[in-house]
Amino acid sequence: MADPSAAPRGYPGRLIVFEGLDGSGKSTQARLLGKWLAAKGYRVFFTEWNSSDLVSATIRRGKKQGLLTPTTFSLLHATDFADRFERQILPPLRAGYLVVCDRYSFTAFARDEARGCSPEWVRNLYQFAPRPDRTYYFRVPVAVTFRRKRASRMKISYYEAGMDLGLADNIDDSYKLFQARLKREYDRMADANGFTIIDARGSVEDIQQQLREDLRPVLEGFPTGERLQHEG
Amino acid sequence: MPDEVLSGKLIVIEGSDGSGRTTEVERLKETLEIEGHAIVDTGLRRSTLVSERIDLAKQGHTLASTTMALLYATDYADQLENKIIPSLAAGSTVLADRYIYTLMARAVVRGASRQWAQQLYGFALRPDLTIFLDARPEILLHRAISKYGSLDYWESGMDLSISPDRFESFLEYQARLRREFAWMMQAYAFVPVDANRHPDQVHQDVLKLVLPLYAPAKRRRGAGPPPSAQTGPSTASA
Numbered sequence: 001m002a003d004p005s006a007a008p009r010g011y012p013g014r015l016i017v018f019e020g021l022d023g024s025g026k027s028t029q030a031r032l033l034g035k036w037l038a039a040k041g042y043r044v045f046f047t048e049w050n051s052s053d054l055v056s057a058t059i060r061r062g063k064k065q066g067l068l069t070p071t072t073f074s075l076l077h078a079t080d081f082a083d084r085f086e087r088q089i090l091p092p093l094r095a096g097y098l099v100v101c102d103r104y105s106f107t108a109f110a111r112d113e114a115r116g117c118s119p120e121w122v123r124n125l126y127q128f129a130p131r132p133d134r135t136y137y138f139r140v141p142v143a144v145t146f147r148r149k150r151a152s153r154m155k156i157s158y159y160e161a162g163m164d165l166g167l168a169d170n171i172d173d174s175y176k177l178f179q180a181r182l183k184r185e186y187d188r189m190a191d192a193n194g195f196t197i198i199d200a201r202g203s204v205e206d207i208q209q210q211l212r213e214d215l216r217p218v219l220e221g222f223p224t225g226e227r228l229q230h231e232g
Numbered sequence: 233m234p235d236e237v238l239s240g241k242l243i244v245i246e247g248s249d250g251s252g253r254t255t256e257v258e259r260l261k262e263t264l265e266i267e268g269h270a271i272v273d274t275g276l277r278r279s280t281l282v283s284e285r286i287d288l289a290k291q292g293h294t295l296a297s298t299t300m301a302l303l304y305a306t307d308y309a310d311q312l313e314n315k316i317i318p319s320l321a322a323g324s325t326v327l328a329d330r331y332i333y334t335l336m337a338r339a340v341v342r343g344a345s346r347q348w349a350q351q352l353y354g355f356a357l358r359p360d361l362t363i364f365l366d367a368r369p370e371i372l373l374h375r376a377i378s379k380y381g382s383l384d385y386w387e388s389g390m391d392l393s394i395s396p397d398r399f400e401s402f403l404e405y406q407a408r409l410r411r412e413f414a415w416m417m418q419a420y421a422f423v424p425v426d427a428n429r430h431p432d433q434v435h436q437d438v439l440k441l442v443l444p445l446y447a448p449a450k451r452r453r454g455a456g457p458p459p460s461a462q463t464g465p466s467t468a469s470a
Contacts, residue, residue: 054285058285062281062310065280067280067310067314068281069309069313071309071355072281072309072310072313075302075309076281076282076306078302079306082296082298083296086296086297086298086299118354120351121354121355124347124351124352125302127348128298
């Protein structure tokens with residue numbers, strides 16, 4: 001097991017993280033940024049935190065049998081993240097890649113704390129996850145993400161709406177209340193974790209420009225793929 | 233942990249494979265039932281939620297150590313909330329064939345910090361009694377070979393790449409676990425029982441430790457393991 005607290009960055013790669021509510025536009029921006037970096041010749045590894053089969057199958061089963069509690073829910077997601085981290089994130093970082101993550105441990109902090117888990121306990125769980133070089137927090141009012149969600153006609157899932165918390169009987173109301181809690185948690189984390197706050201109401205192009213500009217210092221002196229594969 | 237009154241007792245038997253742990257758990261259960269106590273048994277990898285997942289992962293050797301540690305913690309949390317706490321609240325004795333200490337020792341031996349492992353189980357329930365069946369690695373080795381004819385991959389710590397030789401790996405891995413248990417014995421006030429001896433002798437010693445728990449004068453229980461019982465996630469919002 002890696003002990004990341006020992007060394008701030010025990011690998012040559014760089015870690016760029018995108019965080020924010022569903023519908024904040026972070027995934028679109030993360031993909032565009034990845035494209036641009038690859039086009040510039042950097043070795044890029046893109047990864048998103050969608051629930052793996054492990055989590056989705058287990059949660060389905062737990063829900064059916066009424067087994068899940070905030071603790072098991074939190075531990076299941078931590079297990080899933082650890083698997084993704086040990087398999088997909090750490091190896092490319094050690095190989096010197098730019099790793100672009102659509103959602104990182106902060107997603108879990110926000111979600112678990114919104115469900116009432118102790119912040120100290122949750123942070124300890126994720127101690128193995130190193131601090132990113134950049135964390136872009138896509139900040140947006142809940143009303144906006146709700147409109148986008150409704151416009152896309154995507155179904156709001158039970159857990160996405162935090163229905164397990166009993167905030168409201170109606171899934172739309174519960175979604176808004178739960179997402180507002182998540183937003184509060186993100187806002188609270190922003191300072192302590194050095195998030196770069198992106199006003200997600202801007203146009204796609206403007207935001208992408210802003211990200212590319214902001215990333216310049218991180219890329220300073222960072223080798224492109226050619227230099228990683230061939231000496232001299 | 234919740235404020236409900238847990239009138240039952242939580243008794244944990246820890247020890248490596250070959251320490252006679254499973255045999256002793258069976259005998260203890262039998263004795264306590266004859267004495268009139270309701271026993272619910274529990275152990276690792278028995279949750280409804282994720283036990284099958286762990287079995288699959290073990291077969292394929294596919295999960296890295298942090299992931300495996302967290303998966304086991306999920307398994308424990310599920311059993312704690314859906315089985316251990318309800319059983320204790322109903323006044324049963326919960327008899328655990330291994331507990332979080334094995335999981336903590338395995339994680340630490342694989343490179344996790346003690347602090348991480350302790351905090352991970354910050355939500356756990358502290359047993360009324362934890363007995364550690366302590367046997368030398370050489371004894372464990374002979375018992376494993378005479379029982380199974382071979383050494384198990386995981387019990388030999390083969391995933392740690394200590395040595396390609398399973399015999400050597402087993403001895404070294406078990407020695408490391410034993411050192412970790414020795415440390416925990418102090419930290420968590422385990423009671424060691426010399427398990428290098430015959431099972432009958434072990435059983436007599438175990439009974440001497442367990443039976444006083446049911447003496448009417450001593451009815452106390454603590455909740456949560458050290459170093460702090462405050463670190464767990466609250467379960468209030470369910």
